[in-house]
Amino acid sequence: MSEAAANTAPxxxxxxxxxxxxxxxxxxxxxxxxxxxxxxxxxxxLSKSFENAQGEFIGLKNYxxxxxxxxxxxxxGNSFKVTLMATVIVMFVAFIYAYALTRSCMPFKSLFxxxxxxxxxxxxxxxxxxxxxxxxxxGIIKEWLFGAELYGPIGIVMGEVFYVFPHVMTIMLxxxxxxxxxxYEASEVLGASKxxxxxxxxxxxxxxxxxxxxxxxxxLIITDFGVPKVVGGQYNVxxxxxxxxxxxxxxxxxxxxxxxxxxxxxxxxxxxxxxVQRKQVALLSARAVPFQPKPSKAFDRIMLAFCSLIGFIIxxxxxxxxxxxxxxxxxxxLSLTTKHYNxxxxxxxxxxxxxxxxxxxxxxxxxxxxxVFFGAYLVEKSRGFQQxxxxxxxxxxxxxxxxxxxxxxxxxxxxxSPDNPLNFLYHTMPILVICTITHFYTVxxxxxxxxxxxxxxxxxxxxxxxxxxxxxxxxxxxxPVCTPAxxxxxxxxxxxxxxxxxxxxxxxxxxxxxxxxxxxxxDDAGDQSPAAAMGMMIVxxxxxxxxxxxILTRGIQSRTQAWRKR
Amino acid sequence: MASETAEPYLKIVGVTKKFGEFTALKxxxxxxxxxxxxCFLGPSGCGKTTLLRAIAGLDIQTSGQVxxxxxxxxxxxxxxxxxxxxxxxxxxxxxxxxxxxxAYGLENQKVPQDRIKTRxxxxxxxxxxxxxxxxxxxxxxxxxxxxxxLARALATEPGLLLLDEPLSALDAKVRARLRHEIKxxxxxxxxxxxxxxxxxxxxxxxxxxxxxxxxxxIEQVGSPIDIYSHPASPFVADFIGTTNFIDAKLxxxxxxxxxxxxxxxxxxxxxxxxxxxxxxxxxxxxxLTGSRVDGAPxxxxxGIHHVEFLGSFHRLHTDPVSGDTSLxxxxxxxxxxxxxxxxxxxIQVALPAEHMNVYPARG
Numbered sequence: 001m002s003e004a005a006a007n008t009a010p011x012x013x014x015x016x017x018x019x020x021x022x023x024x025x026x027x028x029x030x031x032x033x034x035x036x037x038x039x040x041x042x043x044x045x046l047s048k049s050f051e052n053a054q055g056e057f058i059g060l061k062n063y064x065x066x067x068x069x070x071x072x073x074x075x076x077g078n079s080f081k082v083t084l085m086a087t088v089i090v091m092f093v094a095f096i097y098a099y100a101l102t103r104s105c106m107p108f109k110s111l112f113x114x115x116x117x118x119x120x121x122x123x124x125x126x127x128x129x130x131x132x133x134x135x136x137x138x139g140i141i142k143e144w145l146f147g148a149e150l151y152g153p154i155g156i157v158m159g160e161v162f163y164v165f166p167h168v169m170t171i172m173l174x175x176x177x178x179x180x181x182x183x184y185e186a187s188e189v190l191g192a193s194k195x196x197x198x199x200x201x202x203x204x205x206x207x208x209x210x211x212x213x214x215x216x217x218x219x220l221i222i223t224d225f226g227v228p229k230v231v232g233g234q235y236n237v238x239x240x241x242x243x244x245x246x247x248x249x250x251x252x253x254x255x256x257x258x259x260x261x262x263x264x265x266x267x268x269x270x271x272x273x274x275x276v277q278r279k280q281v282a283l284l285s286a287r288a289v290p291f292q293p294k295p296s297k298a299f300d301r302i303m304l305a306f307c308s309l310i311g312f313i314i315x316x317x318x319x320x321x322x323x324x325x326x327x328x329x330x331x332x333x334l335s336l337t338t339k340h341y342n343x344x345x346x347x348x349x350x351x352x353x354x355x356x357x358x359x360x361x362x363x364x365x366x367x368x369x370x371x372v373f374f375g376a377y378l379v380e381k382s383r384g385f386q387q388x389x390x391x392x393x394x395x396x397x398x399x400x401x402x403x404x405x406x407x408x409x410x411x412x413x414x415x416x417s418p419d420n421p422l423n424f425l426y427h428t429m430p431i432l433v434i435c436t437i438t439h440f441y442t443v444x445x446x447x448x449x450x451x452x453x454x455x456x457x458x459x460x461x462x463x464x465x466x467x468x469x470x471x472x473x474x475x476x477x478x479x480p481v482c483t484p485a486x487x488x489x490x491x492x493x494x495x496x497x498x499x500x501x502x503x504x505x506x507x508x509x510x511x512x513x514x515x516x517x518x519x520x521x522x523d524d525a526g527d528q529s530p531a532a533a534m535g536m537m538i539v540x541x542x543x544x545x546x547x548x549x550x551i552l553t554r555g556i557q558s559r560t561q562a563w564r565k566r
Numbered sequence: 567m568a569s570e571t572a573e574p575y576l577k578i579v580g581v582t583k584k585f586g587e588f589t590a591l592k593x594x595x596x597x598x599x600x601x602x603x604x605c606f607l608g609p610s611g612c613g614k615t616t617l618l619r620a621i622a623g624l625d626i627q628t629s630g631q632v633x634x635x636x637x638x639x640x641x642x643x644x645x646x647x648x649x650x651x652x653x654x655x656x657x658x659x660x661x662x663x664x665x666x667x668x669a670y671g672l673e674n675q676k677v678p679q680d681r682i683k684t685r686x687x688x689x690x691x692x693x694x695x696x697x698x699x700x701x702x703x704x705x706x707x708x709x710x711x712x713x714x715x716l717a718r719a720l721a722t723e724p725g726l727l728l729l730d731e732p733l734s735a736l737d738a739k740v741r742a743r744l745r746h747e748i749k750x751x752x753x754x755x756x757x758x759x760x761x762x763x764x765x766x767x768x769x770x771x772x773x774x775x776x777x778x779x780x781x782x783x784i785e786q787v788g789s790p791i792d793i794y795s796h797p798a799s800p801f802v803a804d805f806i807g808t809t810n811f812i813d814a815k816l817x818x819x820x821x822x823x824x825x826x827x828x829x830x831x832x833x834x835x836x837x838x839x840x841x842x843x844x845x846x847x848x849x850x851x852x853x854l855t856g857s858r859v860d861g862a863p864x865x866x867x868x869g870i871h872h873v874e875f876l877g878s879f880h881r882l883h884t885d886p887v888s889g890d891t892s893l894x895x896x897x898x899x900x901x902x903x904x905x906x907x908x909x910x911x912x913i914q915v916a917l918p919a920e921h922m923n924v925y926p927a928r929g
Contacts, residue, residue, distance in 0.1 A: 009580055009629035017643035099861075246910035383643075407759040458657035461624050465651045466671030466722065480661045563660045 003167040004534060014384065019470045023382040027392055030375040034395045036422070037438040042402065046356070048413050062257045072254070075236040076261060082153050082237065083222040086160040089167050090217055091210070093161070097310055100303035104177075105295040107202035107304065113173075115311040118318055120166045121542040123499040123516045126228030126535035128159045129528055130320040131231055138331045151203035151233025159227035161316060164220045175209020176202075181291040208276050219266050223375075223403030225471035225502045230523055238262040242405045243519045246412075246506060254414070259406040270401035318539070325533035342535040349513030354537055357515035359503075360432050361497035361541075368444065369490040373482070376448035381460050400442035404502030410505050411435055427509035439503040440496050442491045451485030452478070483556055491549040495542045501522040573636065574724065575600040575758050581630030583616050583782075590616040591627065592782045601756045603749065604770040606853045608779035609805065615730060617779070618818065621760065622728055623647050634726065648720030654731040656711050658703040664690070664714050665699040671722040689717040692751065716748070718758065725754070729761035734753070735767060744770055766806045770794065776801050793838045800925050810853075812846040812872040813889050813927065821925070822846060825888030829864040829917055834924040843927035850881060850896040852921035856905045864914035868893060868914050882907055 016024075069071050096118065101109055119127065135142045135150040148154055179202065187197040203210075203303045225239040232240055238261055246255035291455075324330065328337045341352040379392050399407070417425045425431040456477065463473040479486065501516045508517050516536050521529035557564065575599035581673040591613045600602050602624055606614035619625040619840055621632060623644040631640040632878050639647050653763075665686050672682045674740040690696050695706075699927050703711050712732060719727060733741045749772045753758050761767055769776045771788045778785040778793060778801075786798035797803035798809065799906070810924035820831050824846070831846075839843060868884040871892060884893040895915060897907060905913065 009582065011629050012631075012641050014623075014626040015641045015643060015646070017645050020643065069818055128800075201865050253766065456655050456657045458653045458655055459659065461622070461644065462651065462653070462657045463670070465622065465647075465649055465719070465724075466623075466674060467645050468670065468674045472674070476659060477659045560661065 001338055016384075020383060020385075021463070024385055025387070026389065027378040027388060030371060030378065031388075031392050031395055032437075033371065033390075034398070036396050037408075037434055038402065038441075039069070039395070041414035042398075044414040045256050045259060045406065045410035046418070048253060049260050053251075053253060053267065062253050066257045066261070066389050067256065072258070075241045075258075076283075078153075078235060079237040079239070079262075080247060080265075082156045082228075082235075083158070083218055085153070086157045086164070086221050087214060087217045089157065090161045090164055091213060093310060094165055094169040094172050094213070095210075096306055098169050098176055100307050101173060102176040102291070103293050104300045104303040105293050106300045106307065112307045112311055112510055116169050116406060117162075117166045117285065118314050119162055121495065121499070121539045121546070122163075122321070123501055123519060123535060123538055124159065124163045124224050125230055125501060125516070125519045125523060126226075126321050126532065126539065127162045127317050127523075128155070129519075129523060129532050129535065130317045132154055132528065133324045133330065133532075134317075140331070149233070151231055153237040154229030155233070156228050156235065156237070157196070159231055160221045160224060162314070163224060163227060163342045164217045165314070168217045169207055169222060171213040171216060172206070175206040175212075177290070177298055178209075179205045179291050181289040211276045212273055213271040215276070219269045219273075219403075222269075223262060223405065223502070224265055225405055225505070226355070226520070228249060229520065239403070239405055241326055243505065246409060249295055250309050252413070255409055259403075259407060259409050262403055263406050266403050266406075267401045269390070278345045281301055282372070295361040298458075321539070322536055323534050324529055325536045330529065340529040341537075343518070343530060343534065349510070349518055352517045353513040353518040354534065356512055357498055357538070358428070358541065359429065360408070360436060360512075360514060361494045363429070363433040364436045364440075364497040365490040365494040367433060368440070368493040369486060370443060370547050371437065372444040372489060373448045373479075373486055374474075376445050376452055377478060380449060380452045381470075381478075383460075397442055398519055399438050399440070400403045402439075404439050404500060405505070407439055407508075408435065424500035427507075427512070429512050432512060432514070435503050435507055436497045436500060437493070439500065441491055444492060447485060447489055447492070448482075451482045453561060455481060480560075483560075484553055487549055487553055487556070491545060494545050498538050500546075568793055572599060574633075574636060576760075577633040578621070579631045579633070581617070581620060581627045581632065583613070583620060583625070589780055591621060594630070594776060594782075594784060594883045597803075598760065598801055600758055601754050603761070603772060603774045603777045605773035606762045606779055607766060607769040607773075607776050607806075607875055608764065608785075610764055610868075610920060613781040613782040614764075614777075614779050616782075618728055618730055618760060618762045619620050622649055622651055623724065629777055640698075640720075648724050649723040649726040650722065651728040652712070652719050652732045654729065654735055656703075656715040658711055658715055659679075660703055660717070662702075663684065663699065664695070664701055664703065664706070667703065667714060668699075668717045668721050670718060675722060689721055691716045692720075692755075692801040694747070694846050706738075710890065711746060712736065713747075716751070719753070726760060726910070727757045727758065730760065731762055731764070734763070734765065748772065760872075770806070777876045778805065780805070782863045787817050797847070797923060800845055800847060802929055803923065807849060808894065809847045809893075810892070810893050811846070811928065812887060814844050814846050816840055816842050816844050816924070820919075824866075825886075827864075827866050827887070829922070830919050831922055831924055832919040835926075838924065838926060845925045845928050846926065849924045850894040851879075852918060853893065853895045854916040854918060855897055856901050857896060859914050859916045862918065863908055864917040864919060865914060867914050868888070868918065870907060870909055873909060874906055880907060882913070884913075 049062055050059060052056055061394065100106060101113060133149060134137060135145055135155070139150070142150070145154065183201045183205070187201050192200065225240060225243060225357065228237045228240045229243065238258060241258045242255055242262060244259055245251045254445065323454065325340055326336045328335045375396065379389050379396070382389065411431065414420060415422055416432060427432070457475060459473060463470070499516060501520055504514055505517055505520065508514055515534055519531045519534045522534065576598040578594055578596040580590055581594045582589065594617060606616050608615060609788055614787065616625065620627040622637070623642055626641065631638060633639065634648065658671070662670070665752065668686045668689055669682050672685060675924055687696070693716055695710060698706060698710065703714065733744055738746065745768060750897050753782055761772065773786060773790060776790055776793050780801050782875070786793055786802050793802060794806055797806065803809040803906065812824055812825045816822050816827065816834060818840055819834050822829055822844060834844070859865060866887065868887065870882050871885050872883040874881040874883070878899060880897045882895040882897060882898070887890050897905070907913070
């Protein structure tokens with residue numbers, strides 16, 4: 001056939017199979033879910049920021065008021081100042097800590113790894129409360145601040161460093177363990193000194209990890225609400241401003257404007273991080289040989305001392321929170337009591353709010369895992385429908401860029417609108433579940449995608465040739481093979497649903513008060529010991545779930561080791 | 567093997583596949599007959615796997631048609647086509663036992679349990695793994711996994727078996743053994759088979775017919791012997807086996823000038839005219855040496871520049887014959903005893919006309 005004939009040949013339009021229809025339908029459903037739960041509310045928030053109290057469009061007027069009122073706009077500068085300061089400190093500490101874990105031969109490495117993760121179990125309010133007991137007006141070691149005031153930037157920076165330490169340390173740990181031992185051997189053979197090797201091999205190989213850690217820390221800190229709420233004092237930051245505008249002054253329009261001010265840096269940090277991570281993939285070499293540290297007495301001792309110090313600080317903050325929850329009357333009567341656990345007498349909903357939190361976390365883990373994993377499967381493994389899949393993939397990334405407070409406020413505007421047919425969800429448990437799933441969607445989605453990418457891409461092709469419907473192979477092969485990842489995702493969702501405050505603080509009702517919110521409200525009312533007690537309940541629950549997760553994972557791994565290759 | 571006049575089992579007509587701007591397949595037409603074993607052979611990126619995936623419906627062609635047993639399957643999804651497939655990675659389900667893997671397709675056809683059991687046992691017997699059924703794929707060797715994948719693909723008795731580089735993940739010894747076993751099995755059950763490979767040895771030993779592909783087009787289709795001894799293009803001559811490319815000028819349709827020598831040819835393509843630059847191809851083992859040169863036409867005397875010892879034969883690299891092209895000549899170890907092949911000595915060789923193929927000069 002001639003060239004011309006080939007060009008005019010009719011394009012083959014592939015017939016769409018039943019499987020394809022089902023997969024596309026399911027994908028559209030999940031995309032709709034994400035549209036309703038993230039895109040529409042954000043739009044509602046954005047349009048609210050251009051309206052006055054009567055709901056009339058007034059253009060940029062709210063923004064102008066915001067920027068020209070020093071009492072409002074100075075929190076922008078404050079936020080950046082404390083965020084950058086805390087980010088730099090935590091990067092520095094986490095770097096050495098991770099370096100010790102990967103490059104030294106110090107003992108107790110797995111113990112230190114475990115201790116570093118302790119802050120993940122706490123709502124960020126709790127370490128802040130512990131700080132008050134250490135350095136507050138009646139703190140036991142307040143003179144260590146040399147007369148400086150805890151409430152304000154110092155307290156915020158200390159609390160945030162503690163709060164984001166595990167996240168930053170984990171990123172650095174991963175990026176350090178990716179180093180190729182052959183580069184170190186080459187450097188040694190070429191006669192380079194240890195210090196030169198550090199600057200020519202170690203640092204360059206983890207530059208993407210460092211940049212990524214920076215952006216993650218920056219975003220977590222600037223959007224965190226718990227720490228500045230407790231120890232911020234008169235020092236306003238963006239996150240507390242949103243809360244004050246909405247809960248304190250009922251100025252929803254200004255709340256929306258401040259939210260936008262908070263959203264913009266978070267979005268920028270998110271985009272920058274994505275760009276960097278895309279480059280990191282290209283850096284990985286399949287043939288890299290993992291680095292094995294060699295013992296060196298002096299170095300190992302220094303590293304052990306450093307990690308012991310950091311570990312001690314982390315544990316003492318936890319211990320102080322625990323102590324605060326059982327002390328009779330700080331600082332006058334230091335005898336122990338369990339009366340603070342009698343939440344019935346307190347603001348914040350009592351034990352019910354704890355049970356509500358468990359309920360929220362359970363539903364979030366169950367539904368969240370199901371939606372996220374199936375959604376990730378559809379994006380990764382369906383055939384054709386390229387634009388749909390790309391759009392879906394993009395939609396899955398949005399929640400990561402949206403701070404919890406912003407999401408929560410956006411939900412208020414969207415779901416509380418009388419015109420919204422979904423209005424009935426407002427002030428119910430389901431809306432809390434939806435909000436929490438959405439808030440933590442991206443990280444869960446990314447771990448599901450990572451697990452699915454490790455599966456042979458031809459499984460689907462083979463099962464089609466064997467005339468098996470996709471859902472059968474999904475259920476019989478994909479899910480069993482990915483069980484560890486599924487468990488990871490559900491644990492991640494459960495623990496975060498227990499500890500989160502920011503996303504749900506605008507959405508709970510008197511019937512659906514939550515444990516983390518109770519911590520906030522009791523602390524607000526000056527009942528710091530009961531607040532610490534409720535915080536400890538969250539810590540214990542989260543720790544219990546992690547333990548359960550560990551046992552389950554071990555069990556599954558030993559039962560399936562016959563077919564799981566290492 | 568079916569005769570060429572029979573209705574083809576698989577008919578590919580004008581298939582073109584584009585990935586954006588890139589054209590992976592250009593207007594491919596091909597017929598495969600029932601019970602035939604056909605290999606798609608070519609370097610990586612030549613489009614052989616793309617063509618296989620188009621036949622399977624996994625990546626449907628941009629234009630063109632595919633007929634199986636006379637039925638137009640051009641636009642059907644894989645699940646509506648009739649084939650079994652084995653991938654390079656085997657894609658065995660890791661969490662299912664060998665038995666369950668093999669039974670997977672049968673279960674979807676609602677075959678009764680006891681029938682499935684006997685069929686699975688039958689298939690495992692067939693591929694030589696009668697007592698490995700309860701093991702998981704990870705507990706088997708690469709070669710055994712390969713056979714399980716084959717059993718799974720054959721379980722539903724498909725009319726067409728597609729093999730996508732099925733042996734390239736295995737080490738050389740296992741590969742050689744399985745080559746033979748797969749061919750044997752295919753003969754025994756008579757399933758029409760298409761195998762994609764980049765390994766010429768695999769294609770030569772296994773295929774009834776080889777389809778040589780390059781840059782998205784078919785270079786040649788023919789039996790292994792045909793393709794080896796009468797390559798349709800310099801590409802085929804070069805890709806399969808080793809060959810000498812000699813620059814020459816065509817004098818008459820049956821003679822050519824190589825440097826200072828004139829050689830006779832058995833025939834040259836009709837589209838070439840006298841005076842045109844051409845490329846002559848002759849395989850190193852077809853060049854005559856020693857006593858076989860006596861009385862043969864097309865004799866040339868050449869200096870030996872370099873000698874490689876390759877086990878069962880020596881490969882001589884000569885001084886240039888024309889321009890800067892030198893000749894490779896394979897001399898068996900036995901023959902090497904009767905002639906002097908030391909570097910720097912001169913040797914009398916003959917280029918038999920019937921082993922010389924003539925092509926238009928290479929660019």
